[in-house]
Amino acid sequence: MKNGYSGLRARKEKPTDCRVCPIRNLALFEAVRDDLLDWTQKYRSQQYALDARRVLYREGEIIDESFTLFQGWIMLFKMLPDGKRQVLRFALPGDFLGFRDGGEPANHSAMAITDSILCGFPEDRLSQLFRERPEIFAKLVSIQQHDMSQCYDHVMSVGQKSAIESIACMLIDLHDRCLERDTAGNPKALDFPLSQEEIADYAGITLVHASRVIKELRDKGVIDNGHRKIRVLDVEQLRSIANISLLEETESITGF
Amino acid sequence: MKNGYSGLRARKEKPTDCRVCPIRNLALFEAVRDDLLDWTQKYRSQQYALDARRVLYREGEIIDESFTLFQGWIMLFKMLPDGKRQVLRFALPGDFLGFRDGGEPANHSAMAITDSILCGFPEDRLSQLFRERPEIFAKLVSIQQHDMSQCYDHVMSVGQKSAIESIACMLIDLHDRCLERDTAGNPKALDFPLSQEEIADYAGITLVHASRVIKELRDKGVIDNGHRKIRVLDVEQLRSIANISLLEETESITGF
DNA sequence: CGTATACTTGATTGTGATCAACGACGGTGG
DNA sequence: CCACCGTCGTTGATCACAATCAAGTATACG
Numbered sequence: 001m002k003n004g005y006s007g008l009r010a011r012k013e014k015p016t017d018c019r020v021c022p023i024r025n026l027a028l029f030e031a032v033r034d035d036l037l038d039w040t041q042k043y044r045s046q047q048y049a050l051d052a053r054r055v056l057y058r059e060g061e062i063i064d065e066s067f068t069l070f071q072g073w074i075m076l077f078k079m080l081p082d083g084k085r086q087v088l089r090f091a092l093p094g095d096f097l098g099f100r101d102g103g104e105p106a107n108h109s110a111m112a113i114t115d116s117i118l119c120g121f122p123e124d125r126l127s128q129l130f131r132e133r134p135e136i137f138a139k140l141v142s143i144q145q146h147d148m149s150q151c152y153d154h155v156m157s158v159g160q161k162s163a164i165e166s167i168a169c170m171l172i173d174l175h176d177r178c179l180e181r182d183t184a185g186n187p188k189a190l191d192f193p194l195s196q197e198e199i200a201d202y203a204g205i206t207l208v209h210a211s212r213v214i215k216e217l218r219d220k221g222v223i224d225n226g227h228r229k230i231r232v233l234d235v236e237q238l239r240s241i242a243n244i245s246l247l248e249e250t251e252s253i254t255g256f
Numbered sequence: 257m258k259n260g261y262s263g264l265r266a267r268k269e270k271p272t273d274c275r276v277c278p279i280r281n282l283a284l285f286e287a288v289r290d291d292l293l294d295w296t297q298k299y300r301s302q303q304y305a306l307d308a309r310r311v312l313y314r315e316g317e318i319i320d321e322s323f324t325l326f327q328g329w330i331m332l333f334k335m336l337p338d339g340k341r342q343v344l345r346f347a348l349p350g351d352f353l354g355f356r357d358g359g360e361p362a363n364h365s366a367m368a369i370t371d372s373i374l375c376g377f378p379e380d381r382l383s384q385l386f387r388e389r390p391e392i393f394a395k396l397v398s399i400q401q402h403d404m405s406q407c408y409d410h411v412m413s414v415g416q417k418s419a420i421e422s423i424a425c426m427l428i429d430l431h432d433r434c435l436e437r438d439t440a441g442n443p444k445a446l447d448f449p450l451s452q453e454e455i456a457d458y459a460g461i462t463l464v465h466a467s468r469v470i471k472e473l474r475d476k477g478v479i480d481n482g483h484r485k486i487r488v489l490d491v492e493q494l495r496s497i498a499n500i501s502l503l504e505e506t507e508s509i510t511g512f
Numbered sequence: 513c514g515t516a517t518a519c520t521t522g523a524t525t526g527t528g529a530t531c532a533a534c535g536a537c538g539g540t541g542g
Numbered sequence: 543c544c545a546c547c548g549t550c551g552t553t554g555a556t557c558a559c560a561a562t563c564a565a566g567t568a569t570a571c572g
Contacts, residue, residue, distance in 0.1 A: 059501075059503055060503045078408060078409075078412045078501075079501070080412070080416055080417070080499060080501060081499065081500075081501055081502075082499065084416040085416075086411055086412040086415045086416045088408050088411055088412075099401075100401060101397060101398045101401040101402075102398065104401075105503070107405040107408060107409075107503075108408055131390070134387065134390070134393075137390075137393065137397075140397065141357060141393075141396065141397060141400065142357045142358065144397065144400040144401070144404065145355075145356060145357040145360075145400070146357075147404060148400065148403060148404055148407065149363040151404065151407040151408065151411065152334060152344050152363060152364055152407065153334075153363075154411050155342060155344055155407065155410050155411050155414060155460075156334045156336070156342040156344075158411060158414045158415040158460065159342045159414040159459075159460030160336055160340040160341075160342050160460060161336070162559080162560095163559080163560070195517085195518065195519090196518075196519065197518080203415075204414065204415030204416060205560070205561085206560070206561055206562080207518095207519090208520090208521090208560090208561075208562080208563095209559085209560050209561070211518095211519060211520060211521085212520090212521085212560090214519095215519095215520080215521095225519095226519095226569085227517090227518060227519075227568080227569050227570070228517095228518075228569095228570090243336060243337065243338065244337075245315075245334075245335070245336060245337055246337075247315055247316045247361070247363075418527080418528095419527080419528070451549085451550065451551090452550075452551065453550080461528070461529090462528075462529055462530080463550095463551090464528090464529075464530080464531095464551095464552090464553090465527085465528050465529070467550095467551060467552060467553085468528090468552090468553085470551095471551095471552080471553095481551095482537085482551095483536080483537055483538070483549090483550065483551080484538095484549095484550075
C-alpha cells in the first residue's frame with residue numbers, strides 16, 4: 001500500500017556489454033544476430049539503478065523511455081482513490097517494461113521490489129530501431145501477445161479462483177519464470193523476494209488472509225517462507241492445488 | 257456457462273466494400289489512405305456470419321485467421337476445469353479479434369452473443385500486409401497496447417472493487433464504447449444485449465448476486481433492464497458508484 | 513539496542529456463494 | 543392465436559470464504 005519515491009539514477013559502473021548479456025535470449029533483442037549487437041547497443045541510452053521501494057514511473061505520467069529489466073524485481077500496479085492497490089505483474093530480469101504507444105500517459109505505476117538495474121531505450125531511438133529492423137518490431141508484438149495472455153490468466157485467477165488456488169497459481173508462474181532464468185550457479189534465485197502484502201495485492205485478497213493461506217501451504221509442506229522470502233518446495237502438489245486448465249500447463253512447459 | 261457450437265459460415269450476401277465501411281475508423285485499417293483501400297481489401301479473405309451462441313474459436317485451437325467484427329457482439333472468455341467461466345472482453349463492431357502470434361494456439365475462446373458478421377484476414381496474407389505496410393503494423397501494436405490497458409483495468413476491477421463498483425465500471429465502459437460507435441440514426445445501439453450470467457462472469461461474481469446488484473442499480477434509477485437488455489439511464493451517477501480513478505475518466509473522454 | 517517493517521493469530525462481521533423454488537419472457541409448433 | 547417449453551430473471555434462506563478489527567511477535571536495519 002506504500003507509495004514509494006521516484007528514484008531512477010544513472011548507474012555509475014561501466015555499462016554491461018549487450019554481446020555478453022546473460023538475459024538477452026529472453027528480451028527484446030533476442031531477434032538480433034550476434035554480429036549486429038554492437039550496432040543495436042547504440043539504441044540503448046544508458047543503464048539505470050533503481051533502489052528497492054523506489055518508483056520507476058507513475059500512473060498518468062508521460063514517460064519517454066522504455067526499459068529492459070537487467071537485474072532485480074519490479075512490480076507493476078494500479079491504485080484506486082480509496083487506497084486499494086492491485087499488482088498487475090511482477091517483472092523479472094529480461095522483461096520489457098514501460099512501453100506505451102505514441103506519447104500516451106502510463107496506465108499503471110512501476111516500483112522496484114528489490115534493488116534493480118535497468119537498460120533504458122528512449123522512445124525516439126526505439127521507434128527508429130523498429131523502423132530499421134522489422135524483426136525487432138515483430139518481437140515487440142510477440143512480447144505484447146505474451147503479456148496479454150498472462151493478463152487474461154490473471155483475470156481468470158482473480159475472478160474465478162479461491163484464494164489458495166490463486167496464490168498457488170501465482171507461485172507456479174513465478175517458479176517457472178525463475179527456472180527459465182536460473183543459471184546453474186544461482187540456486188538462490190528461486191527464493192521470491194516478495195512481502196505478503198505484495199502477494200495479497202496481486203491475488204486480490206487482503207494481507208491478513210494471504211498470511212493464513214501461506215501458512216496453510218507451509219503446513220502442507222508445499223512451500224517454505226520467511227521475511228520477504230518464499231520458496232517453492234513441491235511444484236507438483238502446487239499444481240494440483242492451483243486448479244489449472246491442461247492448456248496452461250503445457251504452455252508453461254514450452255515457454256514462449 | 258454454456259459451451260455453444262462452432263459455426264462460422266461464409267456469408268452469402270455480397271461482401272461489404274471497405275471503402276464505405278462505417279466502422280473502419282475504429283479498426284485495423286484506420287491507418288490506410290482512402291485511395292489505397294481497394295488494394296488492402298484483397299487481404300480480406302471473405303466475410304463470415306456467426307449466429308448467436310456459436311463459437312468462433314476455442315481455447316487451445318490453432319486458428320489461421322484473425323477477424324474484424326463488423327456487426328454484432330462477441331465475447332472472449334476462458335473456462336476452468338470445474339466449469340467456471342471468466343469473460344475477458346466484450347467485442348463490439350470494429351474490434352479486432354483472434355490475432356495470435358506465429359501459430360500459437362488460442363489462449364481463450366470466443367462466442368457470439370448476438371448474430372454477427374466478421375471480416376476474416378488469413379494469417380499469411382496478414383503478415384504479408386504487415387511487411388508491406390509498416391503503418392498498419394504500427395496500428396496493430398497500438399491496438400494491442402489499448403487492449404492491454406483495458407485488461408489491466410479489468411484485473412483492477414475484479415481484484416479490488418466490490419460487486420456493484422465492478423458492474424458500474426463495466427456498464428460505463430460499454431456505454432462509452434457504444435457512444436463511440438453510435439451513428440445518429442441508431443438510437444437502439446445503447447441497449448446492451450447481455451444476459452445477467454454474462455455480466456456476472458465478466459465481473460467475477462455469481463449470476464444470483466449479479467441479479468441483486470442489477471436490481472439495486474435499477475431501484476436507484478441508474479439503469480433500466482429487461483430480458484437480455486440493459487440500458488444506462490444516468491452515466492454520472494454510475495461514475496460516482498464505480499470508484500474510478502481520475503485518470504481512467506479522462507481516458508474514456510479522449511478515446512484512443 | 514531501538515525502531516521500522518513484516519508476519520502471526522484470534523474474534524467478529526459481512527459480502528457474496530450456494531441451494532432452492534418460482535415467475536416472466538420469447539420463440540416454436542400445433 | 544394459443545399452448546408449451548426453454549432460457550432468463552427474481553427472491554428467500556442459509557452458509558462460507560474472506561474482510562475487518564485488534565493485539566502481539568519476529569525480523570531486518572540503522
